[in-house]
Amino acid sequence: MVRQAVQARLNADGAARSDWVYVNHFAQPDRPLALQLPAGRGTALREDMKALVRDTRTMVRTMFESEEYALELERIEGEFKQRAERAFVEIGHEAQRRGLVVVRTPVGFTVAPRKGDEVLPPEEFEALPAEQRLELQKAMAEVQERLGRALRASMRLRKEHADRVRELNRSMTRVAADHALEDIRERHADLPRVAAWLDAVAADMVEHADDFRAPAEDDEGNGAGERGDLTRYEVNLLFDATASSDDALVEADLPTVPNLVGRVDHLARFGMLMTDFRLIKGGLLHRANGGHLMIDAVKLLSQPFAGPR
Structure with missing residues (x-):
C-alpha cells in the first residue's frame, strides 16, 4: 500500500533526477569534488574528458617532435652554453696571464703554476725564489676564488636553464590544452562548477606537461605509473539518471551502511592499500536522488550503525 501511494505521487509529480560525479580536486586530492549535473551530462562530461586526454596526448607529442620546438630548444641550449663557457674562458685567460693553468681534477677544477702548457712540477716550484712563490700563491688563491664563484654561477645557470626548458614545455602544453578544452568548455559553460573545474584541469595539465609525453604503457604492458598517470583527469560517474529513469522509487532490501x-x-600497490576519487562507489541514496528511498524500519534498525542512534 505504501509503495502504491509513493508510486502514485511519483507518477503525478514526476522526479527531477540528477547525475552525480566525482572528480579530482587537484589542490586537495584527498578531498575529491562531488558535482551534481543535469541528467545525461555526467556521461557527456566523462566522455569529453576521455577525449581530452587522448587528444592532448597526441597534440603534445606532435608539438614536442616539431621542428619549431627543436629549434627553440637548441636556441636555449646554445645561449646557456655560451654564457657558461664565457666565464671559464675569461678565467683561463687570466690564469695564463698570471703564469697559471686551470686543471680539471676528479672532484672539479683547481689552479696550479704553469710551465709552458704543462703544470709546473712541485720540486721546480719549491726551487723558485721566495718572492716569486708568494706572488704565484697569491695569484692562485685569487684565481681559485674567481673559479669557485664561476662554478657556483654555473650551477645557478643550470637551474635557470632547466627552468627555461620547463617553461617552454609548459607553454607548449598550455597551447595544446587550451585547444583541446575549447569545445568542452563551450559545451559545459552553463554549469559554473564544471567550468571552474575545467579551469583547474587546464592549470594542472600545464603543471604536469611531461606526463603527456610519457608512454601510455610501460615495458610490461602495465599502466604508465605515477609519472605518466593521466587518470587524474577521469570522471567517476557515480549515478547516471538517464540509465535509471524507471528507478525513481528504490527499495532497500538490505539497508547496510555500504x-x-x-x-x-x-x-593494493607496493604493499599498501591506495584509493582515489575513481574508487568511490555509489549507494542506494545516490540511486534514489530526486526520487524516493523505501526502507523497512525493522531491517534498518537491525543493521549496525545504519539506523538512528
Whole structure:
C-alpha cells in the first residue's frame, strides 16, 4: 500500500533526477569534488574528458617532435652554453696571464703554476725564489676564488636553464590544452562548477606537461605509473539518471551502511592499500536522488550503525 501511494505521487509529480560525479580536486586530492549535473551530462562530461586526454596526448607529442620546438630548444641550449663557457674562458685567460693553468681534477677544477702548457712540477716550484712563490700563491688563491664563484654561477645557470626548458614545455602544453578544452568548455559553460573545474584541469595539465609525453604503457604492458598517470583527469560517474529513469522509487532490501551510502574501494600497490576519487562507489541514496528511498524500519534498525542512534 505504501509503495502504491509513493508510486502514485511519483507518477503525478514526476522526479527531477540528477547525475552525480566525482572528480579530482587537484589542490586537495584527498578531498575529491562531488558535482551534481543535469541528467545525461555526467556521461557527456566523462566522455569529453576521455577525449581530452587522448587528444592532448597526441597534440603534445606532435608539438614536442616539431621542428619549431627543436629549434627553440637548441636556441636555449646554445645561449646557456655560451654564457657558461664565457666565464671559464675569461678565467683561463687570466690564469695564463698570471703564469697559471686551470686543471680539471676528479672532484672539479683547481689552479696550479704553469710551465709552458704543462703544470709546473712541485720540486721546480719549491726551487723558485721566495718572492716569486708568494706572488704565484697569491695569484692562485685569487684565481681559485674567481673559479669557485664561476662554478657556483654555473650551477645557478643550470637551474635557470632547466627552468627555461620547463617553461617552454609548459607553454607548449598550455597551447595544446587550451585547444583541446575549447569545445568542452563551450559545451559545459552553463554549469559554473564544471567550468571552474575545467579551469583547474587546464592549470594542472600545464603543471604536469611531461606526463603527456610519457608512454601510455610501460615495458610490461602495465599502466604508465605515477609519472605518466593521466587518470587524474577521469570522471567517476557515480549515478547516471538517464540509465535509471524507471528507478525513481528504490527499495532497500538490505539497508547496510555500504549499501545505503556507498563505499570507497582500495587497490593494493607496493604493499599498501591506495584509493582515489575513481574508487568511490555509489549507494542506494545516490540511486534514489530526486526520487524516493523505501526502507523497512525493522531491517534498518537491525543493521549496525545504519539506523538512528
